[in-house]
Amino acid sequence: MNVLKRKESIKKSLSGIKHKVGVYSAKGGVGKTTISINLAYTLAKMGYKVGLLDADIDCPNVTAFLGLDAKIDISKIPLVPVEKDGVRIASTSMLVDDSKKPIIWRGPLVAKMLEDFFEKTEWGELDYLVIDLPPGTSDAPLSILQLVDMQGFVIVTGPGRISALDSKRSALMVKRFGVHILGIVENMSKEEPSQNSVKLSEELGIRLLGSIPTDPKLGDRDDTGGVAVMYDDYIYRIFERIIKDSGITS
Numbered sequence: 001m002n003v004l005k006r007k008e009s010i011k012k013s014l015s016g017i018k019h020k021v022g023v024y025s026a027k028g029g030v031g032k033t034t035i036s037i038n039l040a041y042t043l044a045k046m047g048y049k050v051g052l053l054d055a056d057i058d059c060p061n062v063t064a065f066l067g068l069d070a071k072i073d074i075s076k077i078p079l080v081p082v083e084k085d086g087v088r089i090a091s092t093s094m095l096v097d098d099s100k101k102p103i104i105w106r107g108p109l110v111a112k113m114l115e116d117f118f119e120k121t122e123w124g125e126l127d128y129l130v131i132d133l134p135p136g137t138s139d140a141p142l143s144i145l146q147l148v149d150m151q152g153f154v155i156v157t158g159p160g161r162i163s164a165l166d167s168k169r170s171a172l173m174v175k176r177f178g179v180h181i182l183g184i185v186e187n188m189s190k191e192e193p194s195q196n197s198v199k200l201s202e203e204l205g206i207r208l209l210g211s212i213p214t215d216p217k218l219g220d221r222d223d224t225g226g227v228a229v230m231y232d233d234y235i236y237r238i239f240e241r242i243i244k245d246s247g248i249t250s
């Protein structure tokens with residue numbers, strides 16, 4: 001199937017989802033997964049129907065963050081996401097026998113896996129599907145940009161210069177595909193957004209939506225499973241503001 005036909009078929013499968021929002025940075029470890037999970041849970045807390053897709057095929061961490069070891073039954077198509085706290089979640093870690101073993105796939109297989117997730121998963125009616133992307137600017141981001149009609153991307157950066165450099169690469173890649181960028185979020189901020197992030201926002205002409213502090217509640221604590229926005233009102237308000245300022249709920 002060529003790209004256009006595949007895109008049509010994916011569009012049909014995802015037709016029950018109103019908005020698809022990606023969380024992305026080419027830089028590893030800046031907090032894409034942390035932000036994806038907390039954005040999804042904030043949207044759910046705001047009363048929306050939400051799905052969360054872990055598009056990090058090689059190192060799918062969403063389930064580990066959530067302390068979730070449920071499996072998706074792959075003998076049945078369509079695949080049915082696992083529901084936790086009202087959020088529908090799908091991740092490659094739910095498809096393999098041992099989610100702690102490495103998943104070693106070449107680019108085309110990564111793309112195929114993503115296509116299957118988009119084509120064969122029954123998300124049902126959703127207001128938002130939040131997609132947690134892996135770092136880099138190759139296979140997974142490329143497939144998503146080519147195949148899915150995204151409402152937009154949230155670009156994550158850290159306070160440092162290299163984070164800003166890599167986040168700029170990601171933003172330029174998204175722009176090249178003519179896809180909207182909802183805004184930039186600085187994670188693990190000191191007191192206020194760093195000069196690097198302010199400069200990044202100015203250079204790209206993209207709004208800095210907010211900054212998220214370094215807080216152990218947002219870290220990968222040993223007592224897995226608790227999502228900060230569910231029990232910490234201060235953190236919830238930060239994410240709620242980011243969502244409102246991104247324009248996705250208006």
Ligand SMILES: Nc1ncnc2c1ncn2[C@@H]1O[C@H](COP(=O)(O)OP(=O)(O)OP(=O)(O)O)[C@@H](O)[C@H]1O
Nearest residue numbers: 028029030031032033034135213214215218219220
């Ligand atoms: N605001 C924060 N405060 C404290 N710890 C954080 C915060 N954001 C992220 N972390 C921690 O930093 C680490 C990296 O975060 P995360 O896995 O979300 O990044 P990522 O960008 O998804 O990484 P990868 O590129 O590997 O997918 C994790 O241990 C996470 O718990």
Ligand SMILES: [Mg+2]
Nearest residue numbers: 032033056061
């Ligand atoms: Mg991640």
